Amino acid sequence: MIQDIAPHRFNNAFKIQTPLYSDHFFIFRGNQVLVKKQGGENLLPLFSDITPYWPEVSDAARYIFSIDKENFFLVDESQANIVLPSGYALENIALFRTLEPQYLRFAGITAHQLYLWYEQSAFCGRCGQPMTDSTIERARVCPECGYINYPRISPAIIVAITDGQRLLMAKNSSYKHFALIAGFVEFGETFEDTVRREIYEEVGLRVKNIRYYKSQPWAFSGTEMVGFFADLDGDDTVTLRDHELQEARWFAYDEIPPSVDHLSIAQEMIEVVRQRRHTLVKNS
Numbered sequence: 001m002i003q004d005i006a007p008h009r010f011n012n013a014f015k016i017q018t019p020l021y022s023d024h025f026f027i028f029r030g031n032q033v034l035v036k037k038q039g040g041e042n043l044l045p046l047f048s049d050i051t052p053y054w055p056e057v058s059d060a061a062r063y064i065f066s067i068d069k070e071n072f073f074l075v076d077e078s079q080a081n082i083v084l085p086s087g088y089a090l091e092n093i094a095l096f097r098t099l100e101p102q103y104l105r106f107a108g109i110t111a112h113q114l115y116l117w118y119e120q121s122a123f124c125g126r127c128g129q130p131m132t133d134s135t136i137e138r139a140r141v142c143p144e145c146g147y148i149n150y151p152r153i154s155p156a157i158i159v160a161i162t163d164g165q166r167l168l169m170a171k172n173s174s175y176k177h178f179a180l181i182a183g184f185v186e187f188g189e190t191f192e193d194t195v196r197r198e199i200y201e202e203v204g205l206r207v208k209n210i211r212y213y214k215s216q217p218w219a220f221s222g223t224e225m226v227g228f229f230a231d232l233d234g235d236d237t238v239t240l241r242d243h244e245l246q247e248a249r250w251f252a253y254d255e256i257p258p259s260v261d262h263l264s265i266a267q268e269m270i271e272v273v274r275q276r277r278h279t280l281v282k283n284s
């Protein structure tokens with residue numbers, strides 16, 4: 001999965017740090033990221049690349065995390081009026097799905113998630129005053145009323161339903177591949193409650209033997225995906241109840257297509273069922 005970057009180690013511990021020339025930085029504008037173009041490839045720029053054009057860049061840089069000994073920063077250029085030098089371009093963040101080396105994909109989407117949060121936490125949600133960075137943790141603080149805003153992470157479940165020979169998959173109108181049932185956790189719910197509710201709401205089925213598998217930070221949508229396997233309980237008739245779903249049906253294990261990539265927990269779980277390894281996942 002995209003966060004599996006071993007042997008590299010991701011470290012998100014909060015600290016205040018000044019960038020070195022050899023450190024990476026991200027400049028985002030909406031869903032675009034600044035990259036350095038070199039021989040047809042997209043590279044993540046370093047501070048040594050931009051300092052000649054913007055000597056005060058470190059004043060606009062926020063340390064966000066490190067991977068091994070490489071530090072990563074967000075740079076806010078919205079007040080700086082920077083003219084991009086030639087050899088640099090803004091590209092859609094979809095490039096993070098294929099960026100090399102692989103650990104930079106995870107760095108890129110995680111940085112973008114934080115960028116969106118900083119943008120959304122510019123003002124206090126309680127009193128409307130401008131917020132400032134906390135000096136002790138990853139948070140935004142309102143100097144007026146004391147309200148504290150932490151990076152927003154939305155838990156969601158994803159579930160592979162099987163009946164001993166088949167896997168249930170669904171397709172929504174905006175996505176061309178069949179996928180697993182998924183949905184956000186709502187107030188007052190355990191993950192297992194969400195699994196039962198989402199399945200019933202979307203395809204009208206009941207399940208039992210709900211087993212936790214793994215979780216995945218999915219920064220593209222600010223989500224923490226929590227994966228489960230579940231067994232069909234009773235009637236196997238699929239009834240589409242969610243207007244966003246175009247089709248949902250049972251796939252015999254032999255009929256399941258091999259996974260298209262290894263980035264998401266969804267693809268990994270589909271592959272686990274295709275190889276019939278889901279029966280090894282037990283309740284702890």
Ligand SMILES: [Zn+2]
Pocket residue numbers: 124125126127128129142143144145146147
């Ligand atoms: Zn406030």
